[in-house]
Amino acid sequence: VTSPYELRTPDPDAARELGRACGVSATTAQVLLHRGVGDAASAQAFLEPRLSGLTAPDGMADRDRAAERLAAAIRRREKIVVFGDYDVDGTTSAAILADILEALGGDVVAQVANRFEGGYGFSEPALERCRQAGARLIVTCDCGSSDHARIAAAARAGIDVVVVDHHLVPEEPLPAEAFLNPHRPECGFPYKGLASAGLALSLGAATRAALGSRLDVRQWLDLVALGTVADVAPLDGDNRKLVRAGLQRLGAPEVRPGVAALRESARIRAGTPVGAMDIAFRLAPRLNAAGRLGDPTITLRLLRARTLDEARMLAARIEQINQERKTRAEQVTREAMAQVEQVYGAEPGSGVVVAGEGWHRGVVGIAAARLADRFGVPVVCVGIEQGQGHGSVRGPGGVHLYDAVSQCAELLERFGGHEGAAGLSVRPERVERLRAAFADATGPVSAGGGAAPPLVDVEVDGSTFPVPSAADLARLEPVGEANAEPLFAVPSARIEQRQRVGESHLKLSLRLGRLSFSAFGRDLGHLIDHLPDTITALGHLRPDTYRGTPTPELHLDGGRLLQCSSSSPAKR
Ligand SMILES: [Mn+2]
Secondary structure, three states, X not given: OOOOOEEOOOOHHHHHHHHHHHOOOHHHHHHHHHOOOOOHHHHHHHHOOOHHXXXXXXXXXXXXXXXXXXXXXXXOOOXXXXXEOOOHHHHHHHHHHHHHHHHOOOEEEEEEOEOOEEEOOOOHHHHHHHHHOOOOEEEEEOOXXXXXXXXXXXXXXXXXXXXXXXXXXXXXXXXXXXXXXXXXXXXOOOOOOOOHHHHHHHHHHHHHHHOOOOOOHHHHHHHHHHHHHHOOOOOOHHHHHHHHHHHHHHHXXXXXXXXXXXXXXXXXXXXOOOOHHHHHHHHHHHHHHHHHHOOOHHHHHHHHOOOHHHHHHHHHHHHHHHHHHHHHHHHHHHHHHHHHHHHHOOOOOOOEEEXXXXXXXXOHHHHHHHHHHHHOOOEEEEEEEOOEEEEEEEOOOOOOHHHHXXXXXXXXXXXXXXXXXXXXXXXXXXXXXXXXXXXXXXXXXXXXXXXXXXXXXEEOOOOOOOOOOHHHHHHHOOOEOOEOOOOEEEEEEEEEEEEEEOOOEEEEEXXXXXXXXXXXXXXXXXXXXXXXXXXXXXEEEEEEOOOOOOEEEEEOOOHHHEEEOOOOOOOO
């Protein structure tokens, strides 16, 4: 019998010793060893990241210049418009700077980009809105790095622009008053992973210092965590320190009204731990929903709400929009899947392009990601509205999507993106030619079946490698980009109880020796009667806070993470 997974070579003696030195289980220590964190001192530093260890900001190009300009605007009572992009990093960075500048006495208006009026970034309509708000100074958050024309136009109109962004920098110099971006070649700040939310906090702190204020800017770390995790920024270095501190604030009993209302919507109890995966799967999709379907101003207002009543009202609106987002995403996904099978068959051999009239452009990215998951090939999903196609490109990994799309450039009106995701505009009559070009650019890829077996960090056996405690799991946080959530295998776990939960989910009570713990399978409810009594379960351990005290629960992420043990026949 071939193993359904590959196991990284364990070192039980070293794991036990490191675990004892750091006060964590051998299982957690084994995960650290796999990450190359081998000695007790570096393990402690990893497990307990501290804000005091943040990189000194001195080398950051234009940070002082930007802070001086903001401080001057506050002293002179100039109208400041803080303008953010419409995604979570954009709205949180705008909320952070708007809040801080206001707390420092500034005359501030906060605005965000709109997908349907000007699109992402600092567009022409966006500049016009800032002018109408009476801006003397504009601070662009999470956008601006490539908006030379609008920034020059603002300057001609006597409006200074400070840019706070982390997107790649074109070579042409930006006509901004100050330009904060760690990717500027002349930026001497050594850590390059900050998202705009982290940059916004840093600029807020510099402005506070320039004004000699004692304002404690740590109170905005919760928003830094939301923006950084939602933006899939690397969770290493300074981001690890910022996000860990931010997660603690997101989970605290006392939080800002917007976070309290958002937690209620996501059914996260006050005072229970919040992890990076909670942001990625429960909080960020809600914060993104309004921007996807309509007006992200609702999200900005939620983040800045002053009272719980106001925040709950906004969160309820977001909940409605999020439901609609789900419904539309499901509909587009269903139609797109049928189209793949019709055009390419059940196992496409290279990248696929699907397009549909009326597919909402706010959800084509979600559908593309699901299709890439399902078929194991890169996917372009195009929504056609008013004779124009807007598409999102997602893949299973292994194909550089921006490069692939670049090879189709002559068929496209616009495109952009990076290795892991891209977007494009295409005329509907060119979709057929795009199919051929995208297949050439991506293929052949072995669909689905070619995927490598999952690489398991630790086989949990209940003795040498016990189930790590919820406290251990919290010390690995934040997990995600650049700090992968460890994958565990539990061989020969006995199913003691099985039940469906919600519409389609599966909940198992598993026993391993004397230990019992629960497992949760999203959308795996259909397996309930098809599992033998003893299974090998694969998944990620996350704290389950349903009963108050957090206990580790195994999350069976998708079908391949739950394997029936073929050597253990079903017996009842
Ligand atoms: Mn960003």
